[in-house]
Ligand code: FAD
């Protein structure tokens with residue numbers, strides 16, 4: 424244990440709180456509880472250092488698609504002023520550098536034990552504490568358990584037959600070797616064309632001998648418009664941070680732009696195309712979907728206008744008509760929006776081959792490469808850009824048990840649920856950062872809102888001498904219905920993607936996000952707190 428101290432509120436506990444995860448969420452929570460509330464905290468991460476997503480994803484081309492100056496913490500005004508971003512969009516190295524700076528600034532690492540996986544977390548109904556165990560043999564107790572396990576963290580590697588027989592090198596993009604991979608002169612294959620795949624493909628094509636892309640679903644993607652930030656622009660951003668963060672926290676997707684209020688439905692194509700063209704030139708995936716028109720994510724006609732525009736662009740960019748056709752999606756534009764640095768043009772390169780594995784599925788991985796129904800593709804390196812077991816993937820890997828021995832993975836057998844994205848009925852003092860049915864946004868602002876709300880709840884409990892807090896089942900069921908109703912009113916629920924869990928074979932579509940935006944989500948959290956947490960039940964320490 425790196426941080427021996429007894430609990431201040433429950434004397435029999437080793438710690439006030441155990442925090443799992445050293446990404447944006449876990450680190451901020453560690454600072455909040457330890458430094459602001461003066462609590463005793465022990466934090467763990469299974470990785471070797473801080474960073475979370477940005478520690479483990481190091482594939483070529485990796486970039487955040489939130490503008491750098493809004494992909495950060497906003498609570499520390501001094502930090503906002505002293506940190507200067509170099510480019511409009513930020514790569515993994517720079518984000519990790521920023522997170523390391525944050526960790527140093529707040530001496531975050533002294534509360535963490537790294538390379539340590541939490542294997543079980545069991546609520547003890549006799550002591551009213553969490554009993555936590557790790558793969559390093561730690562056995563500790565705490566009043567509160569906070570999980571910052573990441574919603575895009577547990578990897579998804581399809582169970583292709585023969586995967587272990589491949590004689591070359593193979594990697595999942597989220598477990599990328601820190602020393603990098605040498606692609607020069609190599610026959611590289613990549614499965615997956617999501618946000619990760621498109622970035623990897625665009626960056627790796629110029630490095631590889633040959634790149635074979637195994638595409639199951641073509642993607643709508645638009646230019647990112649990345650580039651260096653001038654000093655003047657940076658100063659301007661810094662001077663306006665107060666207003667920008669206010670806007671972000673009251674907005675829908677929290678990406679730092681005003682979402683459009685103008686519907687596309689009913690407008691002539693010349694008018695919609697003019698707006699789409701301007702957005703195409705200025706860059707950004709969320710901007711293209713939400714800043715152009717107000718109804719792309721909810722109206723089929725408006726959505727098709729955007730789809731048709733992008734398909735026209737593919738025809739213009741890609742020289743070979745057959746390849747262009749393979750690259751064109753004909754389904755809804757209703758997954759997480761993508762942006763890129765020349766993705767479609769990459770297919771004009773002589774050393775890139777596009778293989779349609781929807782038309783001719785992968786049969787197996789062989790010692791030499793990938794065998795599809797069309798034949799074998801020989802490879803030296805095979806990359807899985809196949810995404811994540813999103814939202815609950817890391818939760819179900821831990822033996823988490825609440826009251827009456829109920830296991831989280833059983834509770835969530837059909838779909839992960841929560842009350843307002845942060846709490847779970849039957850699991851007292853269990854606080855989730857980015858738990859199921861939280862907001863679907865640029866994530867650092869949502870993380871901040873949740874961490875601050877959880878921290879306020881914990882402080883309130885301490886002030887009132889409350890030992891446990893848990894939401895009612897009724898409130899949780901109501902929240903799930905609210906999230907489902909909102910999702911059903913959008914086109915997102917009609918598309919297959921990790922947002923509804925359908926990227927995992929055999930999994931039914933289920934609502935995993937609150938799609939009404941960060942502003943309205945924060946209102947719900949604030950109302951809950953202002954009501955004295957009316958949807959929670961509490962037990963006083965004096966009643967134990
Ligand atoms: P994470 O950063 O995922 O951290 C979770 C941590 O929990 C990990 O370090 C993990 O090791 C640890 N952990 C999990 N289980 C255990 C266990 N049992 N024991 C111990 N430790 C455990 N979001 C955006 O808003 N904008 C973007 O542009 C953007 N780009 C992205 C690009 C990529 C390639 C990926 C994969 C994600 C991107 N995201 C983006 C989402 C990103 O995950 C979040 O923005 C944010 O980094 C999440 O922070 P977090 O702290 O919640 O989780």
Ligand code: NAP
Pocket residue numbers: 486487488489575581614615616617618619620622637638639640759762780785808809810811921926
């Ligand atoms: P993803 O969006 O889930 O994409 C996975 C890809 O793998 C899809 O193309 C999928 O095809 C394919 N795939 C999965 N199983 C397959 C199989 N059995 N056979 C063939 N193909 C298969 O995952 P991701 O690209 O890693 O992105 C996940 C999320 O991470 C993003 O939506 C985003 O939130 C975040 N991210 C962000 C950025 C950024 O720019 N900021 C970059 C990377 C990741 P189907 O579509 O047919 O299922």
